[in-house]
Amino acid sequence: MLLTGNLLLAVKQCGGTTVIQDPSEAVAPSMPSSAGKHVQIDYKLPLSMLGHLLVKLSKEQPQAERRVMPDSDRLKLEAEIAADENAVLDGVEKIGDPSLFTCPDCHGTL
Numbered sequence: 001m002l003l004t005g006n007l008l009l010a011v012k013q014c015g016g017t018t019v020i021q022d023p024s025e026a027v028a029p030s031m032p033s034s035a036g037k038h039v040q041i042d043y044k045l046p047l048s049m050l051g052h053l054l055v056k057l058s059k060e061q062p063q064a065e066r067r068v069m070p071d072s073d074r075l076k077l078e079a080e081i082a083a084d085e086n087a088v089l090d091g092v093e094k095i096g097d098p099s100l101f102t103c104p105d106c107h108g109t110l
Contacts, residue, residue, distance in 0.1 A: 009039045010075060017057060019043040021050060 012018050018041045023029040025046055036044065043053055102108060 008035050012039050014075070014079075015062065017042045017062075019045070019050065019053060019057075022046050 008018055008020075018035075018039055020032040020035050020041050020043070022044055023031075023033040023036070026032050032044070035041065045053060
């Protein structure tokens with residue numbers, strides 16, 4: 001998954017592991033370079049090794065406690081919405097207007 005700098009920062013601040021492609025081999029080296037300048041990166045690897053690392057990490061127990069940043073009410077609300085089935089009751093309208101588009105399989109709002 002490709003994350004922008006702000007989303008990668010949110011992952012790190014919530015106790016997640018950050019991984020970027022080695023900028024020296026990236027098609028757009030400014031993207032991983034910028035991430036590395038603004039976020040503490042756990043792994044910087046060639047593209048050929050990223051898949052292996054992600055598989056390995058997916059099988060490990062998280063090393064850091066997952067947490068929601070106490071100073072970010074919006075991020076906390078998003079985490080609560082993601083953990084439940086009823087986003088409307090959980091306050092999704094506080095973040096923005098729901099999309100008019102729905103998933104063809106589950107009919108949930110996209």
